[in-house]
Amino acid sequence: MSQSILLYKLAHARTGDKGNRSNISVIAYRQEDFSLLQKELTEEKVKAHFGFRNPSAVKRYELPHLRALNFVIDDVLDGGVNLSLNLDSHGKSLSYWLLAMEINLDSE
Amino acid sequence: MTDIYRVACAAGFSGDRTDVAKPLVEELLRHGGSGCLIFESLAERTLALAQLERHQNPELGYEPLLSEMLEPVLADCVKGGIPIIGNFGAANPEGAARLIAAMAKQKGLPNIRIAIVQGDDISAPEFRSQLETFLSPDDQKTLTQSSLVSANVYLGAREIAEALVAGAQVVVTGRVADPALTVGPLMAYFKKDWTDWDFLGAATMAGHLLECGAQVTGGYFADPGLKDVPCLANLGFPIIEFDIQGNICVTKPSSSGGLVNRMTVTEQLLYELHDPENYLTPDVTADITQAQIHDLGSNRVEVVGVRGHPRPSTLKANVCIDGGWLAEAEISYAGLNAYGRAQLAGQIIRERLSDLNLRIDFIGSSSIFKSDIGEGPQLTSKDGFEDIRMRVATAHNEKNQAQRVCREVTALYTCGPAGGGGVRTSLKPRLNTLVCFIPRDLVRASYQFLKS
Numbered sequence: 001m002s003q004s005i006l007l008y009k010l011a012h013a014r015t016g017d018k019g020n021r022s023n024i025s026v027i028a029y030r031q032e033d034f035s036l037l038q039k040e041l042t043e044e045k046v047k048a049h050f051g052f053r054n055p056s057a058v059k060r061y062e063l064p065h066l067r068a069l070n071f072v073i074d075d076v077l078d079g080g081v082n083l084s085l086n087l088d089s090h091g092k093s094l095s096y097w098l099l100a101m102e103i104n105l106d107s108e
Numbered sequence: 109m110t111d112i113y114r115v116a117c118a119a120g121f122s123g124d125r126t127d128v129a130k131p132l133v134e135e136l137l138r139h140g141g142s143g144c145l146i147f148e149s150l151a152e153r154t155l156a157l158a159q160l161e162r163h164q165n166p167e168l169g170y171e172p173l174l175s176e177m178l179e180p181v182l183a184d185c186v187k188g189g190i191p192i193i194g195n196f197g198a199a200n201p202e203g204a205a206r207l208i209a210a211m212a213k214q215k216g217l218p219n220i221r222i223a224i225v226q227g228d229d230i231s232a233p234e235f236r237s238q239l240e241t242f243l244s245p246d247d248q249k250t251l252t253q254s255s256l257v258s259a260n261v262y263l264g265a266r267e268i269a270e271a272l273v274a275g276a277q278v279v280v281t282g283r284v285a286d287p288a289l290t291v292g293p294l295m296a297y298f299k300k301d302w303t304d305w306d307f308l309g310a311a312t313m314a315g316h317l318l319e320c321g322a323q324v325t326g327g328y329f330a331d332p333g334l335k336d337v338p339c340l341a342n343l344g345f346p347i348i349e350f351d352i353q354g355n356i357c358v359t360k361p362s363s364s365g366g367l368v369n370r371m372t373v374t375e376q377l378l379y380e381l382h383d384p385e386n387y388l389t390p391d392v393t394a395d396i397t398q399a400q401i402h403d404l405g406s407n408r409v410e411v412v413g414v415r416g417h418p419r420p421s422t423l424k425a426n427v428c429i430d431g432g433w434l435a436e437a438e439i440s441y442a443g444l445n446a447y448g449r450a451q452l453a454g455q456i457i458r459e460r461l462s463d464l465n466l467r468i469d470f471i472g473s474s475s476i477f478k479s480d481i482g483e484g485p486q487l488t489s490k491d492g493f494e495d496i497r498m499r500v501a502t503a504h505n506e507k508n509q510a511q512r513v514c515r516e517v518t519a520l521y522t523c524g525p526a527g528g529g530g531v532r533t534s535l536k537p538r539l540n541t542l543v544c545f546i547p548r549d550l551v552r553a554s555y556q557f558l559k560s
Contacts, residue, residue, distance in 0.1 A: 001529055004515060012335060014328065016380030019543065025378035027371065061384050065400050065413075066374050071381045081153065082540045085467035087503040 004102040011037060013095035020080040021072060022091045024098050028067040037069060038062065040103045046071055049101050050094075053078075071098070112298045114143030115290050115314065116347045119177060119194075120321025120379065122149040126176040126320075128345040133181045135347060135361040137188050141348075143295060144272075145185055146289040147177055147194035148319045155283055156428030156539045158198035158232070158256035169200035174207060182208070183215045186277055193289050197280040199258065201225065202217050205558040207474045219560065220278065225272035225375065227553035228283040230425060230546075231259040233355075240425065242544040247427075254429040256384060261425040261546055263553045264390030265303065271555040279555075283426070285389045287315025290348070298352050308392035309416025310354030313399070316387070317358055317376055317411070321345050324358055324376040325407075326366035330420060355427025357404070358413040370403040377401070378540025386417070390422075393417040422545035431503075431540035433510035437517030437533040438499045442476045442524065447493035451523035456524055460516050461502075464509065469499040476530055499532075503538060511535055 010033045011026045026041060028034040047058040056075040063070065077091045078084035116136055119130035125151060129145065136143045149171045162169025170176070174196050185192050197204040212220045230239065239259060240248050260283035269292045271279050278294070292313040295302070302308070317324050324346050324498045326337040344364025349357040358368050375395060381387055387394040395415040402410040408492055441449040447470065454468045472495040478484035487494070502509040514533035 012331075012375065014375040014379055016378075018380060018382075019541070021382075023378070023380060023382055025375060027378075029372050058315075059382075061397075063378070063384055063397065065398065066377070066396075068374060068378060070378050070381065070384060082538065083503070085434075085503060087469065087471075087499065 003105040005105055006099070007103050008053045010103060010108040011071045011099070013099050015090070015092050015095040017077060017080060017090045019074050020077050022076050022094055024071045024073065024095050026071065026098065031067055033057070034064065034067040036103065041069060041101070045101070046073070046098065049098065050076055110146070110351050112141060112349045112351055112555070113294060114139065114141065114347055114349055115293060115318060115347070116145050117148065117318035117321055118145055118181075118345055118544045119147040119149050120319065120323060121151050122154045122173070124149070124321055126173055127180070128343070129177065129181045131192060131346065131361040131364055132291045132345055133188070133335060134183050136190055137184070137502065139457040141206060143312070144191045144193060144293045145181065146318065147196050148286050148289055150195040150198060150283065151540050152426060152541055153428065155198055155211070155260055155303050155426070156258045156541070158200070159428070160201045167203055170198045170204035170207070171196035174204055175211065178208060178211060182211055183217060186212065186217050186220055191277055191279065191293065193279040193281075193286055193293060195281045195286075195289060196431055197224065197282045198404045199229070199282065201280045205278075208278055208280070209558055209560070216521065216530075221276050222278045222280060222558040223274070223276035224269065224558060225263065225267045225279065225284065225552060225553070225555045226279040228281070229258075229261050230261055230551070231256060235259065239425075239544070240545055243542055247542040250540070251419065251427065251429060253391055254431070257428040257430060259425060259427045261423045261551050262390055263423070264288050265291035265295055266391070267553050267555040269295040272296035276557070285391070286319035287312040287389055288391065290315030290318055291391055294350055297470070301389070301533035305392055305416030305418060306414075307354050307416070309394040310414040311350065312387070312389050312392055312416070313377065313396045313411065313414045314348045314350055314356045316372065316381070317356070318346050318348055320379065321375065322366065323379065324372055325360045325368050326372055329372050329375065335371065337365075337367045340531070341365065350503070351352075354414065354487055356410045356414070358411065359407055366408045368407040368409050368546055370409060372400050372411045373401055376492070388420050390419065392419050421548065423542050423548055423551055425546050427542040427544065429540050429542065431538035432505040433502050433533045433535060434501065434538045435503045435533070436499065437531065438522050439517055439524070439528045440476050440495070440497045440530040441528055442495045443527065444492050446496045449527065450496040450498045452525045453528060454500075456520065457500055457516055461512060464502045464504065464512065466513070467501045471497040471499060486548050508534070
């Protein structure tokens, strides 16, 4: 049986927005978990996780000194703060959707 | 002893708490030494809203809460030699400066030196044709079909620094890059060269950490049981200590609530940042890829190793245009089969408004059965009980079309499912923002002192 853990248990996160682009930082609580996040939290998986919001691209930047990853997710905000009909037109809540991802532990 | 300059930030957006400046100023005075107080109150759309207000009344168009922000601290800052820098000028920096001058006079300070930074507003007709050439073809088309509300370029820190060197006690700006409010005083104090990219990079990230106010001191962070923050109702706003090497220390007033630790600072360092090697601002391209964060304890966190690369050749501009109307309307259903009734209400709305682009949400935890003091049934404990608020939203260029959402949801009182209550409706004009990049030499930034 495959083993997994919620990203919420491993990392904290914060969302910011510019227009129709969201960025979500993911910061490991423990230094020793950073390599697991690097390996499991790929651009492809994050894009698939946000699939229902139709992102056009996901770019991941790595900040090993800060044990952090920064995901820049394009066209995920239904047009952003000016155009979206969402209550949360900034997408400020989206960090908590990313933190709900299951991280595979099998390779550990 | 290292020469330290302190920058305290008392606002992270228009509408922030206005009782936070006084503890910051008290802290600056307690330390002695040099420092300033900044207010960042200009989000992307705030300036367009201010421009609309100025169209209604040419005396207005600056930060609506300006008096409340400055009233508690203006006299202490002027007497204590603490300059105040704010983008609270919004669409009318001169109007803001006149208000501050009047406030100062009332407090027995008749001759304070207030500088006004100008040149960010490029909405005048002579800019219009030039502006269009810098927009994407799609955005050009959008602009020709809408009415322009505001157009502002993000200015850098140089005019702020020059005004401070010339003796400004208050600097009022319109649109400047948010970190410029911090870079300006740091450049004025340390007198570094405007091509010292590493220093400018560090000063910019100091400004970046400050510009959202409490977001670096425990705001936008708490998650009960996991990331607890003490005393959120009395959050301390941030103070940055900066030295000539570009080392940053983030802290807050000692008696305040909130939290400054490695986690709060890391989250804010990456907030609204895309490529960490190339954070583009008018003054420098900042680079945090080698930055390190050291938690010193006692709500003190050091950030070192920020670097900088040459500034970009263009300046970013926001063009705000009329964006039609946003209508929102809500109605609640609670008790047995509430979700079923709310969904039926949604179906009715979709059938009645099939020609509109609708978003329908179903929201709810515990609300309308409770008394005003919060007593009532725990819905989760009763099988089949729900508390659902249906929200319908639409946007339309024509006001009367958008307004149909408000009317149809209101009509659900009598024409909809059983037990619907608590209708609220809202109809608001919308703004749309187009972004373009403008060659620097087309922008004429300057400052001048308010004439008494």
